[in-house]
Amino acid sequence: DTAVSQTPKYLVTQMGNDKSIKCEQNLGHDTMYWYKQDSKKFLKIMFSYNNKELIINETVPNRFSPKSPDKAHLNLHINSLELGDSAVYFCASSQDYSFGEQFFGPGTRLTVL
Template sequence: DTAVSQTPKYLVTQMGNDKSIKCEQNLGHDTMYWYKQDSKKFLKIMFSYNNKELIINETVPNRFSPKSPDKAHLNLHINSLELGDSAVYFCASSQGWARTEAFFGQGTRLTVV
């Protein structure tokens, strides 16, 4: 039983398109996150949701929007994709914000061509 699952695993798309990445966790956690890992392997937090409220919104372009229909899901929608958006995007969840172990999904490799 996968704890944190995200789909798709790979996503190749053209510049200018809009795409979504879905994330679901079955751990009963109250906090979920989106991270971006670039080609240099830096892991940057993009968003986190705690009890369906956004509590971190780092300085990411507003083309990126998180959507949380319920506590177990945090989807990432990206508008007008650019070449620089190519990266691996990880979803994660934890119980409480950043004070306990975070479980990561397997990642979505997004390639914008």
């Protein structure tokens, strides 16, 4: 059983399009996160959600919006995609909102053409 899953694994799209990445965790964790990993492998936290509440929101463009229909899901919606959005996006989860050890999904490689 996959603990944290993401779809799609690869996403290739044109500039200006809107896309979503889905994430699900079956660990019963309370908090989920989205990270962006750039071409230099630098990891930056974008959002975290605890019990459907946004508890951290890094200075990411408002084109990015996390949506959590329930505790087990945290989707990432991106509007008006730009070239600079190309990266690998990782979803993660942890037991509670105090961060702690995180379990990462397999990642979604987004390429904007």
